[in-house]
Amino acid sequence: MPSDSNKTEDETDQYTASQQMIGLMSVLSACFSSGFAGVYFEKLLKNSDQSIWLRNIQLAIFGLGFGLIGVYSYDLERVRENGFFQGYTYLTWTVIFLQAFGGLVIAAVIKYADNILKGFATSASIIVSSIISYSILGDFVPTLYFFIGASMVMVATFLYGYSPKQTSVKSSQI
Numbered sequence: 001m002p003s004d005s006n007k008t009e010d011e012t013d014q015y016t017a018s019q020q021m022i023g024l025m026s027v028l029s030a031c032f033s034s035g036f037a038g039v040y041f042e043k044l045l046k047n048s049d050q051s052i053w054l055r056n057i058q059l060a061i062f063g064l065g066f067g068l069i070g071v072y073s074y075d076l077e078r079v080r081e082n083g084f085f086q087g088y089t090y091l092t093w094t095v096i097f098l099q100a101f102g103g104l105v106i107a108a109v110i111k112y113a114d115n116i117l118k119g120f121a122t123s124a125s126i127i128v129s130s131i132i133s134y135s136i137l138g139d140f141v142p143t144l145y146f147f148i149g150a151s152m153v154m155v156a157t158f159l160y161g162y163s164p165k166q167t168s169v170k171s172s173q174i
Helices: 009-013 017-046 052-074 076-082 090-112 115-137 144-161
Strands: none
Touching: 017 052, 017 090, 017 115, 052 076, 052 090, 090 115, 115 144
């Protein structure tokens, strides 16, 4: 977790109300746009005759265009000198393949389940990753806010999947 070792506690706690409002509005905007994008993506996958593979290829081409614009606008000289895959290691390739596999899993989850389940799975994976990071890597220190958030995710996941037992009503009770 990055820390601002140069700042004192008083400097980090003194954000103006307008800075806090801008931060809150930014986070809310990101949440709403992400939610709308997820719902729209689910609608595209479920109401289409095209396969998941074709949809993923279409999205990849769109993303590839923006990625190439970024690469060639910032690193054109280095790409010309050393090639596009300069500096790639086995770790870089591992991350690329894991991200690609994750994208396919997300598309399958949204196609056959729904966007809400994907959100719960993402939240649960963050909690599991944090626990692994704390216990194995030792580079994460959970705070009270983390425990509150993790508890809320677990309760919400339980409540979403919970269905109470149906009690049968005898005809003599009617």
